[in-house]
Amino acid sequence: MPRALISVSDKAGLVPFAQGLTELGWELFASGGTQAALVDAGVAVRGVEDLGGIAEVLGGRVKTLQPQIHAAILARPDRPEDVADLRRLGAEPFGLVVVNLYPFRQRPGIETIDIGGVALLRAAAKNHAHVSAVCRPADYDVVLRELRAGGVRPETRQRLALAAFRHTATYDAAIAAWLAGGQPLGDLQGDAPNFPAELPLAYVRAMDLRYGENPHQRGALYRDALGGAPGLVDAKQLQGKELSYNNLMDADAAWDLVWRFAEPAVVAVKHAGPCGVALGTNASEAFRRAREADPVSIFGGVVAWNRPLDAETAAALGDLFLEVLIAPEVTAEAAAALKAKKNLRVLTCPAPRADRPLDYRLRRISGGVLVQDEDRVAADVAAWKVVTRRAPTAAELRDLAFAWEVVRAVGSNAVVVASRGQTLGVGGGQPNRIDPARAALAQAGERVRGAVLASDGFFPFGDVATAAAAAGITAIVQPGGSVRDSDSIQACDGAGLAMVVTGIRHFRH
Numbered sequence: 001m002p003r004a005l006i007s008v009s010d011k012a013g014l015v016p017f018a019q020g021l022t023e024l025g026w027e028l029f030a031s032g033g034t035q036a037a038l039v040d041a042g043v044a045v046r047g048v049e050d051l052g053g054i055a056e057v058l059g060g061r062v063k064t065l066q067p068q069i070h071a072a073i074l075a076r077p078d079r080p081e082d083v084a085d086l087r088r089l090g091a092e093p094f095g096l097v098v099v100n101l102y103p104f105r106q107r108p109g110i111e112t113i114d115i116g117g118v119a120l121l122r123a124a125a126k127n128h129a130h131v132s133a134v135c136r137p138a139d140y141d142v143v144l145r146e147l148r149a150g151g152v153r154p155e156t157r158q159r160l161a162l163a164a165f166r167h168t169a170t171y172d173a174a175i176a177a178w179l180a181g182g183q184p185l186g187d188l189q190g191d192a193p194n195f196p197a198e199l200p201l202a203y204v205r206a207m208d209l210r211y212g213e214n215p216h217q218r219g220a221l222y223r224d225a226l227g228g229a230p231g232l233v234d235a236k237q238l239q240g241k242e243l244s245y246n247n248l249m250d251a252d253a254a255w256d257l258v259w260r261f262a263e264p265a266v267v268a269v270k271h272a273g274p275c276g277v278a279l280g281t282n283a284s285e286a287f288r289r290a291r292e293a294d295p296v297s298i299f300g301g302v303v304a305w306n307r308p309l310d311a312e313t314a315a316a317l318g319d320l321f322l323e324v325l326i327a328p329e330v331t332a333e334a335a336a337a338l339k340a341k342k343n344l345r346v347l348t349c350p351a352p353r354a355d356r357p358l359d360y361r362l363r364r365i366s367g368g369v370l371v372q373d374e375d376r377v378a379a380d381v382a383a384w385k386v387v388t389r390r391a392p393t394a395a396e397l398r399d400l401a402f403a404w405e406v407v408r409a410v411g412s413n414a415v416v417v418a419s420r421g422q423t424l425g426v427g428g429g430q431p432n433r434i435d436p437a438r439a440a441l442a443q444a445g446e447r448v449r450g451a452v453l454a455s456d457g458f459f460p461f462g463d464v465a466t467a468a469a470a471a472g473i474t475a476i477v478q479p480g481g482s483v484r485d486s487d488s489i490q491a492c493d494g495a496g497l498a499m500v501v502t503g504i505r506h507f508r509h
Contacts, residue, residue, distance in 0.1 A: 004096035007031040015041040016138040066103035073123040097124035128161035173202030221247040229356035240345030254304035257409045266290040269302040279421035283307040384500040392498040396475040403454035408506035415446045419451035437464045443469045462487030469495035479505040
């Protein structure tokens with residue numbers, strides 16, 4: 001009679017699966033809570049103490065860590081010496097091990113760190129040539145179907161083993177992150193400040209995406225296995241087509257930037273960069289001003305609000321084609337109005353917590369991963385240094401602070417022209433600084449006169465300041481620190497511009 005060992009925390013689908021096994025003639029063994037659940041359902045099952053003669057000890061901390069059990073899982077029936085060892089131990093081999101682990105991710109703590117379950121699963125996965133290791137209820141039907149057809153196929157056992165090792169690796173990575181205070185980059189050993197010698201990462205798939213950056217590429221969204229502060233992965237889709245990789249990249253960029261403003265704000269993003277950012281007295285006015293900032297580029301873009309999207313704002317969308325809308329809330333009236341745009345993706349997402357811990361950023365390169373802290377340094381306007389003869393007015397300083405928040409979200413080299421809480425021109429992603437400046441100034445057009453300019457990096461030459469002055473810019477903010485800062489300062493002083501330096505740059509590659 002084939003034998004199966006079952007020890008599961010997640011009991012979804014357990015009873016019909018176990019019933020299917022008994023109908024096929026399998027003898028079942030189970031640990032404490034699993035055994036009780038099966039007995040209550042009328043399924044014939046024996047306890048694990050019948051395998052080694054040792055009952056649970058240490059309040060359940062030790063249940064299955066017994067030689068008879070692990071030998072029965074790891075034995076290779078085609079090796080006479082393994083068969084002899086089983087006889088000496090009075091054990092019989094298992095052909096199926098069904099284990100899912102204590103819910104550590106849902107309830108982190110010392111007592112929810114699974115020991116025996118991980119050992120069982122790894123042992124079965126190691127011996128997958130002879131044993132099926134099942135850790136996901138979603139695989140129950142496949143296993144039963146193949147058993148009814150004559151046995152679990154070798155390729156299925158290998159796939160199940162792969163799932164088991166991924167499952168335990170993710171589980172251990174989540175524990176490591178918890179011990180580090182919830183941050184995978186935290187390190188108690190002090191290998192390097194905040195960067196451990198080994199970096200285990202734990203993510204679980206949240207959804208498959210419509211496609212990746214291009215339709216011929218696959219894409220998926222993974223969630224941090226330990227949870228953490230709310231983010232875009234927690235967004236709820238109210239309507240529209242499936243999300244793509246680009247949709248989420250743009251939505252994340254818009255969502256991150258829109259919450260840098262305390263006032264009602266709207267951010268429109270296209271191809272990972274802001275194309276229209278504006279403040280307003282309410283959500284509707286902020287959207288109108290963001291649309292006016294660049295009415296061409298917003299077409300087919302992603303738009304984010306930091307206030308509830310109401311009926312007035314939904315009506316203001318008119319016939320504008322957009323890919324994604326995202327807001328902390330969509331009122332019932334707005335949701336009803338948006339239904340007519342059946343392909344429009346509408347998302348709601350929890351507002352980010354102001355006290356959320358500093359996050360980190362990963363970027364894949366060939367053969368490895370780059371890791372860095374997120375760029376969340378708050379702008380300290382009071383610490384900015386005026387380097388020109390003229391200081392900015394209060395109105396200019398407000399616009400400089402606004403433009404500085406926007407420029408940090410644009411790909412380097414980044415230049416933003418803004419006025420009265422509205423972007424007028426955005427340039428970036430070029431190997432020099434003058435071309436993005438010219439592009440931003442040209443985009444602003446006649447609106448540039450009296451506006452301000454922000455640059456994410458310093459000016460290596462005086463050309464940007466000279467071009468800005470000629471266009472009608474009245475104030476500039478930039479990091480400073482170039483050996484030729486005096487060139488830009490002189491250009492500003494000669495034209496009566498105010499310039500402040502922040503001492504901090506915000507490159508974004």
